[in-house]
Amino acid sequence: MKLKKWVAAAGVTSMLFGSALAGCSNGEEKTAGKANEGAKDEKVEVTLAGWGGNPTEQKLLQQTLDEFEKKHPNIKVKYEVISDQYMDVIKTRLVGGEGPDVFYLDAFEAPALIKTGVLEPLDHYVTDDFDINDFEKPLLDAFKGEDGKIYGFPKDYSTLALFYNKKMFQEAGLEVPKTWDELREAAKKLTKGKKVYGFGVAPELARLYYIAESKGGKVVTDNKASFADPKVVEALQPIVDMHLKDKSAAQPSEVGAGWGGEMFGQGKAAMVIEGNWAIPFLKDTFPNLEYGTAEVPTIDGKKATMAYTVAYVMNKQSKKKKAAWELISFLTGKEGMKIWTSKGLALPTRKSVAAELGFDKDELRGPIVAGASYATVWQNGTNLPTITNNFNNQFVSAFLGQRSLADALKEAQETANKEIEGNK
């Protein structure tokens, strides 16, 4: 009796499953057929996915896309905004075969994603007209795979620069610091108890990487964490000391701010090290703030800063690669990039566009552009996300004085390397 019931159940469900699956596959065939037909005579729709920006940025991008559609009347661009957990969403969609044709990719995530083989190498699409040598080389190299092929073209970038509050500097009678030692002294003088800190610092590897490597140590060696190196500890110690001993530096959460730009705008920090993104934010949110920017102070006489860049990449599974390339080549080409970067919300990665728009002479953006020539691109092998997560987690405990920096970094390095070993 029981057995029979099971057989019946199995029969019914398998039938249901079967019909449902058959239904699915039929549907797919149909839509695929339609897409192919479309390529011949109708409009092709290319999906472009990215994270949203502020309204001005969105408007600029729309303007660029409108221009593209005007030039390519047979291609329609469907722009999708993934506002939160961008990489998780993109990865999941790629796994499900529902990835967008063209999407943003941060240099930081690029090596790992390139290695999985989900991205289309772009070399054979490139024509002489596209002028690949026009790109800033370090930014372009960030999207080269281990095989030497290019998987993405950088759409824009930003480096870090020192933002300082002019009024506070005037009151304290200080000059803008040129070296880290000067910055440390200035921070002491600018601090007013727990209300105003001289220096707002983000205790994250993404923002501290160039400082960590300033004394000759390496954060990553052979795709593994190596930041417990005494030279790295020595380089980062001043940041911790500024917080614990001088009490002249604080992280944004300590004064109730969400990030450095907000802390700076609220007048709770006299100096922060931020990028180009802070300029439109400060203009919109704190229009009355008087501030200036300068290049990041030198350490031991050497200039250093970080560069962050994002590229347009193509999905290997895309069925409309030709149209997708048209889109990428327009967006990262001279014309498209000029529209996109025209307002200075993002900085152009092409030398010719940069020269034409002249942001190097801009009062606020000049120092950020100047940093490009010596900046370290925020990227280092496939394991940097794991290494960064462990560094950030444990660096905070040293920053808050719960244990020594050397101990914290040693434990973080061990945990990171164990995790990397396990992932193999």
Add this chain to the structure above:
Amino acid sequence: MRKKIWREAGASYLLLSPTLFVLLLFIIGPILFAVFLAFHKVQLLGTATFEFVGLDNFKRIAGDLRAKIALWNTIKYVAIVVPCQTILALVLAATLNAGLKGQKWFRIIYFLPTLTSSAVLTLIFMWMYNENGLINHLLEMFGLPTYNWIGDPKMALNAIMMMNIWSTAPFYMVIYLAALQDIPDSLYEAAELDGANSVQKFWYVTVPYLRPVTSFVVVMGLIGTFQLFDQSYIFSGGSGGPNNSTLTVVLLIYQYAFKTLGTMGYAAALAVALAIIILVATLLQRKFSKEESLY
């Protein structure tokens, strides 16, 4: 005869089939697939590969420092939150059942936090927990020390605990309230005749009578708290920081499944391990409550 049985069974299974289909596709299927994944090294991106690795994923848990921290955080959280929310729920329910004036309004007001989505609650609390936020201002007003609730590893998990007790206790309060209506008045009358005061009535009549409900509340609480994810995710922006202090087992599973590439198998192994831990905790709880009700 045989035919009839077939027909009857067939008809009933046909009627059941929509439910069975949904259950198989969205619950049983994924569970079996997760168990399958737990024994494989999985790379889903690019060309999906499944490589059988036996118990390697489970062995890895033993050597994973972050897994240990996550488990410790979760256990600490369960051990504090479950008793607190259960006791608070019982006390709230008892007071709101005592015949106070306007108790219906109080019931609604107390129940409101449960209706709010936990993500919204967490964001509101993060605002209040802000260094210059409401809670620190109140503490300052009473001359108490203030804390960096979100940024300090020592405080972050406590902050989540308080928030969660506050938001889930009312839900269990409602369950207790329903059970309280069931207690026959005759029991209280008998207790009064025996000279019991109100505390004694609560302790010797209400609490024992509610034991089966308490057992249910504790089991549900255990399962819910072991699965803590959204609050710590929002609190730490997904990292489990500061200094791994808000890293819970489910958050770790999430990180391995979606943040790092190619560790889906290990994440599934962690999920299976968590399921076993919850099962054991629930069985233990059931054993204890059974023994108690034997007297």
